Amino acid sequence: MSQIKMIIMDVDGTMVNSDKVITPKTKEALLKAQASGVRLVIASGRPTSGIRKFADELDLAENHGLLVSYNGSKVYDCTSKEVIYNQAIKVNQAKRVLEHMKKFNVYPMVDRHGYMNVLDAYAPQIHMNVGDDRMIDIMKYEIRGGNFLICEHRDLAEYVDFEPNKILTAGEPEYLEKVFEEMQAPFKDELNCMFTAPFFFEFTPKGVDKAKALRSICELTNIDESEVIAFGDANNDLTMIEAAGIGVAMSNASPLVLEAADYITLSNDEDGIAHALAKFM
Known part of the structure; x- marks a missing residue:
């Protein structure tokens, strides 16, 4: 198994619990991974403004973290504060x-x-x-x-x-x-x-999804897709789950995501991300 160098994760139903917060255990696991040099990427259907607060909470600006918003339509570098990829509807x-x-x-x-x-x-x-x-x-x-x-x-x-x-x-x-x-x-x-x-x-x-955004990020960071672990729950996470070296579905995921995943972890209300990171890192 390749060493994990990047964690990419959906927000709703995945990184946050039903109260829309990152639980202490999940936050601790992510910060520990980041401190060891793993790049964190938040990938959501939300607009960029809707996920910046989570980037602040996880110190992404100090650690070259990235935000993927609009289901892969835009990629934002938290450190440089620059949009590094953008594809919009005509x-x-x-x-x-x-x-x-x-x-x-x-x-x-x-x-x-x-x-x-x-x-x-x-x-x-x-x-x-x-x-x-x-x-x-x-x-x-x-x-x-x-x-x-x-x-x-x-x-x-x-x-x-x-x-x-x-x-x-x-x-x-x-x-x-x-x-x-x-x-x-x-x-x-x-x-x-x-x-x-x-x-x-x-x-x-057309052609925009979280997997395409992941590929552009991997090219930018010289990280191979096999060195990425991805977390998701909804159908818009499916391509990202399939593209990553390790695709992890939350137990609350849709049937399509559950079927495509390499591993099924606990739900977003049970610190599923922390549980999987303890297994794979």
């Missing part, structure tokens, strides 16, 4: 997606310059999953999680005159399962279209 594509979303009972969101741009800042709460009675205030969840201010627009398709890194849509999980194929149909050959949570379906540039 303006005409974004306008077409947002126009098409008007046909569906979903809540589209596009961020820019610290604002999350939406149609309805007071969108009703939605269920967290099919058959789950728990409800979530989707606007508060995304705005607070991404550290955004919120801005309403009457027409997002008309508003967008820039290249966004992603277009996020939220909706009832049961409804999204029924309509997602129709939502993605006009764009599936030119954009990545995927679930990132039962209540989130999003669009990102």
Whole structure:
């Protein structure tokens, strides 16, 4: 087995627990690995602003850590404070997606310059999953999680005159399962279209994913993919799990991720990352 030189990990459902915090045991394990020279990379579907607080907590700026945001669309160097990779959706594509979303009972969101741009800042709460009675205030969840201010627009398709890194849509999980194929149909050959949570379906540039971001980081750092351990739980983590030398699924992961993983660790509420690092490092 190759020596592990890099740890790349998803955030929600992986690095943080259900309360959205890094537990002391997981933090200790990551800081210990970093102190031994292992490079830490946080890779999330969240915007960069939504994961910077975790970078601060793990001292990434002092240790050449990296942030992969928007499911691989952007890579940020915490030490140099430079964007080292960025691939966005073209303006005409974004306008077409947002126009098409008007046909569906979903809540589209596009961020820019610290604002999350939406149609309805007071969108009703939605269920967290099919058959789950728990409800979530989707606007508060995304705005607070991404550290955004919120801005309403009457027409997002008309508003967008820039290249966004992603277009996020939220909706009832049961409804999204029924309509997602129709939502993605006009764009599936030119954009990545995927679930990132039962209540989130999003669009990102074609060919962009966490594995592509990982490959660009490995080239930059002269670290081979075989020397990387990756942690994830959702389908947007799948390519990263497959690309890394050791792909680790949290026990709460989706069936596809569980099947693809080299190892299944404990859940994100049971310090799964710390458990796996104790085994492999």
